[in-house]
Amino acid sequence: MDIRLVALDMDGTLLDSDKNQPPDFMDWVRMHPSIKTVIASGRQYYTLAKDFIPIQNQLIYAAENGGIVFEQNNVIYLNEMQKTDIKSCLAMIDRISGTTPVLCGVRSAYMRPADGHILREVRQYYSHLQQTPDLYEAALQDSIVKIAVFVDQRMAESAIRHFTQIAGHLSAVLSGDSWIDIANRTVNKGVAVTAIQQKYGISPEECMAFGDYLNDAELLKSCGESYCMANGHPDLKALAKHIADSNDNNGVMKILRQLDECPKGGMQ
Secondary structure (H helix, E strand, O other), X not given: OEOOXXXXXXXXXXXXXXXXXXXXXXXXXXXXXXXXXXXXXXXXXXXXXXXXXXXXXXXXXXXXXHOEEEEOOEEEEEOOOOHHHHHHHHHHHOOOOOEEEEEEXXXXXXXXXXXXXXXXXXHHHOOOEEEXXXXXHHHHOOOEEEEEEEEHHHOHHHHHHHHOOOOOOEEEEEEEOOEEEEEEXXXXXXXXXXXXXHHHOOOHXXXXXXXXXXXXXXXXXXOOEEXXXXXXXXXXXXHOOEXXXXXXXXXXXXXXXXXXXXXXXXXX
């Protein structure tokens, strides 16, 4: 069957360890206008679009781990958190040492005033970022889809235990060794890709997905051809249909190039 949609995680998947894109990725997108290329990332839309300026309008962005989907600078899918949930989550996070909450909204991300390595880390993922002493007031002025929690000293896997009692309609998932993402339980990259599939009449069997970490699980489940990177989490490898070469060995592009070798863009 022909591949009509390719969904790609960024960090640890498309990008190498130095955060560089494969040199031929943008050319590949240009050469395949009939394939919907989806950037599925925990990053903010504005940061993602800035990374792909030459082709930014040729991509679809399932940003904030799927909480919001942008196409040609328009929101085509949104899964907003309730304000009361934001308030209770902020109170919970503030009781955990070494954590910094970042509210992720449609217009911007918001954090309390910070400097040093914490601000540098957050700015890496959120180019539209406002520092404010009152996060809840900021939430009232925007549609918040996610609370990203930065955990210092790469202790996210240890800190996740503090969120076991989170409300049942919310979820807290690891998105890296320093990050925990809190959102509505119905938010994930797979749900966002499913919304795109429905919009364009594309079946899961016509889709291919790549990921490396636990927040990519639903993404891989949403696509018939699923790849975990060789550098990926063992649990994701167990879930994936295929294993791709590592992000530092151009693993994504090695698979995408195979599409050109198969009749009509299908996979053998």
